[in-house]
Amino acid sequence: MIETIDAFDFEITEFDFDSFALSEITKRNLYVSDLWPSVYILISNEVMEAYVGESANIVNRLKNHLTHIAKSKLNKVFLITSPSFNKSATLDIESNLIKYFDADERYKLLNGNAGLASQNYYQKSLYGKVFIDIWGRLQTQQVTKAEISKLNNSDYFKYSPYKSLTAEQLESVTTILELLVNRDKQSIFIKGSAGTGKTIVGIYLMKLLLTDISIYEDENLDEDTLYLLELVKRYKQKVPNPKLALVVPMTSLRDTLKKVFKGIKGLGAKNVIGPSQISDGNYDVLLIDEAHRLKRRKGITNYRSHDDMNRLLGFDEEGTELDWILKQSDNQLFFYDPLQSIRPSDIPKERFDSLLRQSANSLIELKSQMRVLAGVDYIDFVDRLLEGKLKEKELFVKNSQYQFYLFDDLAQMIGVLRKKEEKDGLSRLTAGFAWPWESRAKDIHDIEIQGLKLNWNRVTSNWINSENAFSEVGCIHTTQGYDLNYTGVIFGGEISYDPVKKEIIIKKENYFDRNGKAGVEDPEILKEYILNIYKTLMYRGIKGTYVYIVDKELRKYIGNHIMEYKYA
Template sequence: MTDFDIEHITFDIDDVQTHATLNDKLTNWPVVYLIDGANAETNQTSQVRRRQRAHGIHRPRIYVGETGNALARMRQHHENEVKRDLEQVRVIIDETFNKSACLDLESQLIGWCQGDGTFQVLNRNAGLVDADYFDRETYRKRFHEIFERLRAEGVFTHSIPEIENSELFKLSPFKSLTTDQSVAIEQILETLSADRAAQRGSTIVVQGDPGTGKTIVAIYLIKLLRDIGNTSDDDLFEMNSLFSDFFAGEHREALQHMDIGIVVPQQSLRTSMRRVFKSIPNMREVKVLTPFDVGSGDDYYDLLLVDEAHRLGQRANQSSGTQNKKFIDINTKLFGEDDLHYTQLDWIRARSTNQILLIDADQTVRPSDLPTPTLRSVLDAACRGDRLLRLTSQLRVKGGSDYIEYVGRLLSDEPPAPKSFGDAYDLRFFDDLGEMHEEIRKRDAEVGLSRLVAGFAWPWNSKNDKSVPDIVEDGVALQWNWAQTDWIASPHAIDQVGSIHTVQGYELNYAGVIIGRDLQLDRSTGRLMFSRDDYYDKKGKENNAQLGITYSDEELLKFVRNIYRVLMTRGMLGTYVYVCDAELKERLKSLVPSRQER
């Protein structure tokens, strides 16, 4: 491929016109450009910029675009009040560029800018699909060269691996969508538009396995709806992408002026999402809520999205007496009585006109989660109303859907035939916990975000005394996660073990999964068993006195299987497995490649 060039132009239309007379590719060639509000902060050291961002100091703004006529597009931008005060244009010119390559580079740069955090990204996310095109891998190598050139000029502070491991990137709304994600979002927009025009409520369900991008759909959709709501006729020249039709006419009228919130049951993910939303100008007003926030608050929403909706709670003994009283007070406030069968899903429905529920019923991990009959009823109702959307493309795990299915079979009473995923996915069995920990350390040094995780099969002794170990196996002493929020990025995480409540909803590059003695194998029957004595999540095995439910070992086994299914699908690049129960160890050892076999 030929060398690329980056033209630097002051964001003044006369200056752009002058450059265009010297380079005809500014008027008749596919290019990618960046317009930024560069100032003194841009030229400061990386350390100073990180400190400024940590303290919430205003960041300069940037817009990334692609066009076949840079001169005409700059004229349009110059007439836009939001961009008129930006100072500098960088135009990336490559003689091999075509429309597909430019769209891809535009998408990559927008995502990297958001994940890096140096600039506030002004772009909309009106619908880029992760489409293949001729020689894409060669172009993407060139994109990395372009990134490094821009990084040297101060556009980026971090490296690509650092950016792509950050929560700003992983929870960014600036994603290239898979085909089924784009179809789901288009159908959601059409349904919402029709329902709001008819002044009727609806419940839309998005169902998908781990790693199919349910959270991405939720975040992307929120940004898209906010963009639609804030678009004026002057902005429509930019609308030439997948969801352009929703930015005009009856669709825009129906989708404007929406009060939107997102409910996230897990504390850690909720905290991360709030931080990301604060970094995006058009999303700062969107509330990231607990179910209790929704029920006890006075706000009514046009739309509530619920991430991990299967983790909403039913009536059960809460974590504190205060929470128990809140459950009673909310039921009474919303429904006039404290009926024991009201769930947090009922609160969501009572406080919003429209709901979008993102569900994987196989990720329920506690008896207090929504019961299976309730989830089945929600799915059936959505199916009957043509409001059930399924995601199937595997985004997280490089082993793809085959790996997800294989994990399900590994944790069943009918194990699969032995299988290796070769170079596609690094699945390994370890006999020695110390060796697995060392390999996780190596992967973390190489690519970052590599952690040990485990089922709740050991007491949390270190919660009150940081000097004592929690997990002791093979002469290795480990502790549970110290941090309750953002543990994965915390300073000592590599030497700690994350629980299901810390990592559900997050991505790792490599996960070292410790399967404790809460999950065992009965050699005589060949069936998996739950060991109540080896399970230390009090809320995970607590009977439901309020509803008069006593949970059998077989019922609790379902939750423990789900826990290990979730843990074994966190790693994007690989999963390492260590098993404590001797009988189960022998079974999985015969089904999962060992370290020596790879």
């Protein structure tokens, strides 16, 4: 039993990957000859591909790999051994190496993603520190290139199909595959609030279904993984060479995922499409991310292209993107959260409810919070705060892992956010659409608060990672679907509080998203959209959310429920 692990209590040894090297590995490494659990990396700098594995019988496993068509083309092996390793530790290190290798982008991974499940074990946090040291050593040996902290903030890491799934996520993947195997045509709903990992489940499934399962034929797999692969095999026997695509309604997120998919072996940018790109034949499976943002013909920017698509597919002008998807696919996986619908152009919840009623036993719910470190309690608190359901002066329970503060001084909030940006990165200022976007056409500022002059995001695609993102203010359309470390949220003049009725109210004249209110006559519907916008913004921050409020009455109300920032 160990209480601490020496940071250098492991070895990384390089060998040629061929039959002659196997006996040399046995001679030179005690832990290999004694069948100690170890981790290994196979690489080729000619084809720039890699494979990561672990085994207690390294030599036998490498012999098997030498007979595998794809793996035998790799020519170097890096063996990671330690007297402190146990089976749980090596499985965890293997899993971490796979997802960080993918994000590092130096090599394309041959690994499939079946069996990558997150598990706890004794002293896991200590082995997490050992992994950081292993990664650093691999950097010095020029096997990897980027720092862990940089990779953690990258889109390639956040949207990796090699993420270790939680038990809940893995169960949902298994259920989806069982439904695909046992039914011919259906709509499956994967429902969950922001941060429950819906997108990760979708991307994991895409990789799993598009990976040649022969990549696993020389591996020893556990029963759960074997069952998962058996389901994939049965589906592909039922539908050889299935035609799949990930449909992403939001342009910015779609562009980001195209870039991520381009770097993954077996996937490509062509696997990520917009709703208007599904006219090219029938799909066996469409996975629809952020399905609540599918559009109808109301308050959209391009009526002509929408009408052209309806005519092409045989619909009148009332046809919607949801109709297109249902017609052009046999199976649909809707990754869905009705509380993130933010515009009148979004398909109404009632339409999804009707479809869901027709899809017996096809609802899968994700409940665990995977983004916000404050967990489900924070999500529930924000929801009740904006719905006016909190008890008088009820405060969010202080959480050592999460910073949640109200600011009276916007400059101070931006200053704190800047320090977080310098330390952790991905710290952004966001706001509700309470100011017109005038800088788009003129060289002027958009927002002025307390003497501070600010501008909306200058770019609409991948603003989160753009060069000047920190000095700009992101709107809902450039932040929805993305993770941030810290989020500053400005509540604008379109949202206030009525202390007599004790409820949040909306001032329509101060709401400047033209398409966000087009054709909305019912004030309660507009209120629902705007509340959903602020909830969605407040769910972005992994480590913290900072709030500034323009309206005095709303500030009084929220000030009774969020602690004020008091630090210098």
